[in-house]
Amino acid sequence: xxxxxxxxxxxxxxxxxxxxxxxxxxxxxxxxxxxxxxxxxxxxxxxxxxxxxxxxxxxxxxxxxxxxxxxxxxxxxxxxxxxxxxxxxxxxxxxxxxxxxxxxxxxxxxxxxxxxxxxxxxxxxxxxxxxxxxxxxxxxxxxxxxxxxxxxxxxxxxxxxxxxxxxxxxxxxxxxxxxxxxxxxxxxxxxxxxxxxxxxxxxxxxxxxxxxxxxxxxxxxxxxxxxxxxxxxxxxxxxxxxxxxxxxxxxxxxxxxxxxxxxxxxxxxxxxxxxxxxxxxxxxxxxxxxxxxxxxxxxxxxxxxxxxxxxxxxxxxxxxxxxxxxxxxxxxxxxxxxxxxxxxxxxxxxxxxxxxxxxxxxxxxxxxxxxxxxxxxxxxxxxxxxxxxxxxxxxxxxxxxxxxxxxxxxxxxxxxxxxxxxxx
Amino acid sequence: xxxxxxxxxxxxxxxxxxxxxxxxxxxxxxxxxxxxxxxxxxxxxxxxxxxxxxxxxxxxxxxxxxxxxxxxxxxxxxxxxxxxxxxxxxxxxxxxxxxxxxxxxxxxxxxxxxxxxxxxxxxxxxxxxxxxxxxxxxxxxxxxxxxxxxxxxxxxxxxxxxxxxxxxxxxxxxxxxxxxxxxxxxxxxxxxxxxxxxxxxxxxxxxxxxxxxxxxxxxxxxxxxxxxxxxxxxxxxxxxxxxxxxxxxxxxxxxxxxxxxxxxxxxxxxxxxxxxxxxxxxxxxxxxxxxxxxxxxxxxxxxxxxxxxxxxxxxxxxxxxxxxxxxxxxxxxxxxxxxxxxxxxxxxxxxxxxxxxxxxxxxxxxxxxxxxxxxxxxxxxxxxxxxxxxx
Numbered sequence: 004x005x006x007x008x009x010x011x012x013x014x015x016x017x018x019x020x021x022x023x024x025x026x027x028x029x030x031x032x033x034x035x036x037x038x039x040x041x042x043x044x045x046x047x048x049x050x051x052x053x054x055x056x057x058x059x060x061x062x063x064x065x066x067x068x069x070x071x072x073x074x075x076x077x078x079x080x081x082x083x084x085x086x087x088x089x090x091x092x093x094x095x096x097x098x099x100x101x102x103x104x105x106x107x108x109x110x111x112x113x114x115x116x117x118x119x120x121x122x123x124x125x126x127x128x129x130x131x132x133x134x135x136x137x138x139x140x141x142x143x144x145x146x147x148x149x150x151x152x153x154x155x156x157x158x159x160x161x162x163x164x165x166x167x168x169x170x171x172x173x174x175x176x177x178x179x180x181x182x183x184x185x186x187x188x189x190x191x192x193x194x195x196x197x198x199x200x201x202x203x204x205x206x207x208x209x210x211x212x213x214x215x216x217x218x219x220x221x222x223x224x225x226x227x228x229x230x231x232x233x234x235x236x237x238x239x240x241x242x243x244x245x246x247x248x249x250x251x252x253x254x255x256x257x258x259x260x261x262x263x264x265x266x267x268x269x270x271x272x273x274x275x276x277x278x279x280x281x282x283x284x285x286x287x288x289x290x291x292x293x294x295x296x297x298x299x300x301x302x303x304x305x306x307x308x309x310x311x312x313x314x315x316x317x318x319x320x321x322x323x324x325x326x327x328x329x330x331x332x333x334x335x336x337x338x339x340x341x342x343x344x345x346x347x348x349x350x351x352x353x354x355x356x357x358x359x360x361x362x363x364x365x366x367x368x369x370x371x372x373x374x375x376x377x378x379x380x381x382x383x384x385x386x387x388x389x390x391x392x393x394x395x396x397x398x399x400x401x402x403x404x405x406x407x408x409x410x411x412x413x414x415x416x417x418x419x420x421x422x423x424x425x426x427x
Numbered sequence: 428x429x430x431x432x433x434x435x436x437x438x439x440x441x442x443x444x445x446x447x448x449x450x451x452x453x454x455x456x457x458x459x460x461x462x463x464x465x466x467x468x469x470x471x472x473x474x475x476x477x478x479x480x481x482x483x484x485x486x487x488x489x490x491x492x493x494x495x496x497x498x499x500x501x502x503x504x505x506x507x508x509x510x511x512x513x514x515x516x517x518x519x520x521x522x523x524x525x526x527x528x529x530x531x532x533x534x535x536x537x538x539x540x541x542x543x544x545x546x547x548x549x550x551x552x553x554x555x556x557x558x559x560x561x562x563x564x565x566x567x568x569x570x571x572x573x574x575x576x577x578x579x580x581x582x583x584x585x586x587x588x589x590x591x592x593x594x595x596x597x598x599x600x601x602x603x604x605x606x607x608x609x610x611x612x613x614x615x616x617x618x619x620x621x622x623x624x625x626x627x628x629x630x631x632x633x634x635x636x637x638x639x640x641x642x643x644x645x646x647x648x649x650x651x652x653x654x655x656x657x658x659x660x661x662x663x664x665x666x667x668x669x670x671x672x673x674x675x676x677x678x679x680x681x682x683x684x685x686x687x688x689x690x691x692x693x694x695x696x697x698x699x700x701x702x703x704x705x706x707x708x709x710x711x712x713x714x715x716x717x718x719x720x721x722x723x724x725x726x727x728x729x730x731x732x733x734x735x736x737x738x739x740x741x742x743x744x745x746x747x748x749x750x751x752x753x754x755x756x757x758x759x760x761x762x763x764x765x766x767x768x769x770x771x772x773x774x775x776x777x778x779x780x781x782x783x784x785x786x787x788x789x790x791x792x793x794x795x796x797x798x799x800x801x802x803x804x805x806x807x808x809x810x811x812x813x814x815x816x817x818x
Contacts, residue, residue: 105514105531110762159749250570252535295757296702303703303757310754331707340702345604357706364705364749364756371750 018043021058027069028061029076030085030092031103032116038094045285047203047316057120060127072122076115083108089253096256137197137319138425139382140190141373143366144324146213147174147389149359156388157395160367161374164384164397165404168411173392179418180322181207181217187422191222194320197426202227203282203316208308210301210326210362215276223276227283227316229308231301231326233274234287240272241291242298242342259292286311299340301326302358306365310372317378323369325362330354359390370397383424468776469736470797471690473722474521475715476566476697477759477766478742482712484770491712494720495740495772504778504815506771508787511744515759515766517568520743520790521693526576527794527808536570539577545794546574547581549689552803559688560587563678565670566695567594587691592677593670671696671711675718679725686731689797693743694718700746700756708756723774737778737800737816739793741771776800777816784815 018040025036039046039054046054064072080086083106091099103109145151157166169176183189188196194205205226207214212232215223222228231238241262248258267273267284277283290311296303302325309323329351332343344351370384384397394417398404406412406420482488484507489496513519513529522530525544532538546560562574575586671694678692696711719740726732747753748765759766771788777800791810798804799812 101516101534104516104760105519105534107529107531109514113762250535250567251537252533294701295754296704299702300704306703307754328704341601341604357704360706360709361704365703368749368755371755374750375752 021054024058024061027066029073029080029119030090031076031080031112032119033092034090034095034099037092041094042285045282047282048201049203049317050315056127057123060123060125063126064123073119076112076119079108079112079115083112091256094260097259098252098256101252136381138427139318139373139378140320140421140425141370141382141384142180142190142320142322142421143369143384143386144177144322145359145362145366145386145388145390146211146324146326148327148353148355149325149362149388149390150355151359151363151388151390153388153391153393156363156391156393159364160386160395161370161384161397163400164395165406165408167394167396167406167408167417169387169392169394169414169417170411171392171413173387173389173394173414176387176394176414176417177213177324177389178217179414180421181214181222182219184415184418187419189219189222190320190322190422190425191218191225193422193425195225197319202280203312204318205320206309206312206316206318206322208305208312208321208323210305210324213326214322214324227280227286227312227318228276229283229287230274230276231304233276236270237267237272237274237287238291238298239342239345240270241267241288243345245291245298246341263288263292286315300328300361302328302361302365306368309369313369313372313376317376321369321373323366325358325366327353327355327358328361330357363388383421385421467688467735468800469686469688469690469732470800471692471722471726471736471738472524472793472797473692473694473719473738473740474524474743475694475719475740476517476711476742477515477700477744477746478697478712478715478769479745479748479756479765480769481765482709483742488712491709492716494716498720499723499772499774502774502778502781504773504781504813505783506773506788506813506815507783507785509741509769509771509790509792510787511767511769511790513790515744517566517693517695517743518570518573521566521569521573521691524743524790524793525573525691527791527798527806527810529791529809535568536572539572539575539582541577543576543578543581544574544586545797546587546689547576547578547585548794548798548803548806549801550585551581553688553801555688557586557588558685561678561681561685561687561690562587562589562693563674563681563690564589564591564693564695565593565674566693566698567591567597568695569693587689590677592673593695596670596673669696669711669714671714671718675722678722682725682729682732686729688801692722701758703757705756726775735776737776738774739771740774741790741793742769743790745769773813773816777818779817780815782815784813786814788813 021040025033025040028036036054036058039050043051061069088102089098090102103112106112157164180190183192191205202225207218207226207228209215209230210232212230215228215230215233218226218228244262245258248255267288273284277287290308291298293307293311295307297307298304305323305325309321312318312321329343330353332347332349366386370386373379373382373384379399381399383399385394387394392411396404396406412420480488483492484496511520513523514531514534516534518534518536519530519532522532522540525546526540526542527545528542530540530542532541549555550557550560560574564573569591571589574589575581575583674692674694678690681687681690694715696714697708699711700708723738726736726738744759745764745766745768746756746759747761748763749755751761751765753760789810791808792813793810795806795808795810796813796816798806799818
């Protein structure tokens with residue numbers, strides 16, 4: 004294997020040095036990599052590290068070794084007829100995904116791609132090991148106005164966890180996490196003490212505006228903070244533009260591409276916490292373009308933003324707070340992809356029971372998303388159901404919880420315990 | 428659903444079918460089919476979007492399907508394992524069911540199925556009219572091209588009528604919004620104007636995506652006004668309305684008036700899952716459960732259908748498993764049993780001996796099975812006739 008100095012030394016170096024490596028790869032591997040290089044300055048440090056590591060792995064193969072590794076994928080692409088497709092190599096598109104997914108060789112193709120990625124990453128692993136040993140926290144909040152069923156609230160959760168009861172006002176715990184308590188700083192400050200250097204290392208994601216209202220300006224500056232409520236002006240404008248896409252894959256790809264390239268700076272649409280945060284703005288745009296209801300429902304936004312933050316940034320801390328959604332409005336609910344406030348003048352009416360159902364499964368999905376990565380080995384998860392003064396704690400594998408389920412903890416005790424776990 | 432709102436939806440459905448029948452009569456000079464005069468075998472296929480077994484026929488989901496589980500399962504031939512080995516998108520899956528071949532087409536319905544549909548086989552072999560073949564769909568992912576293939580010896584001349592009742596309602600809402608009339612969606616009289624604008628203009632009528640009456644696209648004014656009145660009443664009610672409810676009611680009217688030999692109905696309320704509301708997704712499953720039960724009761728009550736009808740009910744596919752990297756129930760993209768494996772129920776004439784068939788079957792087995800029920804032989808299809816059914 005061969006090492007090319009200059010590329011391997013600095014993961015955030017100019018992406019142009021990488022482009023020739025992508026040309027050595029099978030066609031279907033190129034769009035995602037090219038797209039990431041094009042947007043290099045908008046990538047989070049972890050993404051830059053991952054792309055750099057992968058391409059370092061590619062360059063470590065001699066031409067004949069790389070040919071041997073990728074020969075089955077090249078052959079498969081030929082059988083699939085990729086060269087005859089309208090297949091973008093510049094970026095991922097809906098049409099690319101659609102053509103791949105409807106191929107009779109799709110499953111085989113996925114297996115081959117997985118095999119190539121694993122081999123390349125294995126080749127790079129020794130030279131650029133991933134730092135995963137630091138403690139991680141996933142903190143999830145189901146607000147007090149969501150009436151979860153105390154009998155079944157944790158039934159679907161990871162059996163390695165445990166329910167604990169919170170005495171007193173469990174809603175206070177959220178304040179402590181954001182603001183700290185005497186002798187123990189808020190979570191963002193604790194993270195900074197542990198060596199966090201990039202704001203993508205800690206995320207506050209909120210269906211409403213509770214977290215933002217509690218965070219100090221210092222914490223805001225040190226973290227990635229997103230609020231569905233605060234994004235409303237941007238969401239409304241974005242959704243209106245998105246709904247202009249016709250029912251045609253190519254035309255929709257064009258609309259999406261334009262929306263991705265649009266600067267979105269001219270209409271005063273962004274909340275103050277995203278001022279001078281181009282990476283976070285880009286994250287939000289990508290999030291809304293990737294669907295999954297993030298632009299439609301606040302709880303979907305929270306879940307999908309958290310899942311994407313975990314995938315793209317591998318943060319040490321994710322704090323996600325779910326919220327209330329409105330009842331579908333009569334008649335207009337059939338056009339749920341539309342802005343309901345725009346299409347109906349009827350006032351919004353809260354839907355607490357169904358919001359609780361949605362939030363509970365989506366909170367679990369955040370945990371499941373976090374569980375997919377190697378950092379799971381160091382991750383604590385705590386989900387607080389404020390309505391029932393109940394919380395569910397999942398420790399890292401092999402860790403024993405020192406908490407007793409028989410003895411309720413006050414919010415201060417619980418935060419103290421959490422801080423201890425994180426700092427230890 | 429409250430009775431008044433349901434009756435209004437029903438009125439809208441009746442009027443919708445009325446206007447179609449009248450316009451068809453005017454266009455062709457033909458009399459509409461006489462439902463009572465028909466005595467041939469009938470088949471109805473209900474495809475109901477992406478639904479996981481976990482939310483239906485596993486222990487965790489039985490509470491969502493009380494009618495299917497308690498009322499219909501004991502009298503059915505039930506297939507607990509039906510596999511979708513094709514592309515798990517709506518247009519491709521419905522096309523695969525209709526053609527008996529796995530279709531790999533543009534997901535958004537830009538091209539027609541690449542193999543003849545069972546509508547075409549049936550109409551050509553049995554010399555049936557277009558009134559005898561219908562696709563009635565809630566699903567926005569389908570297009571009117573779903574009703575006939577691109578095969579030269581078959582094609583639209585032997586295809587089905589295709590209508591999307593929900594699209595009429597959606598267009599009215601979007602039109603009101605696009606013109607800055609948010610108050611219209613909450614106001615009966617104002618909503619009437621929006622519907623009038625859609626129904627009175629041929630361009631907008633075609634914009635609904637329907638394919639009926641060959642090339643005709645006009646609406647009868649008298650019926651049009653009656654339909655507007657019904658929908659206008661619907662708008663006034665202060666409760667959610669679902670696309671599947673309207674699709675069911677239109678389907679019921681088509682059955683009453685035309686008694687088609689072969690009808691495919693697709694429900695899609697469950698697809699709200701793509702937006703991440705699990706509670707709405709489950710509500711969609713419950714609606715589907717109720718509507719299938721009502722459809723079966725309707726079959727028993729209509730002379731044209733009772734005793735000669737076979738009803739197939741199946742999800743198009745499942746949905747992705749919790750914890751998948753495709754975001755779980757939101758989507759149907761993963762390649763595993765949660766997405767590819769689902770169930771099917773067969774009721775009625777061909778299911779005279781209730782049974783549970785454990786042997787796995789496939790979505791493409793429906794087409795040869797249906798062909799067999801109509802006595803059509805000699806088709807070269809990859810699927811196999813379903814086991815456990817009576818000829």
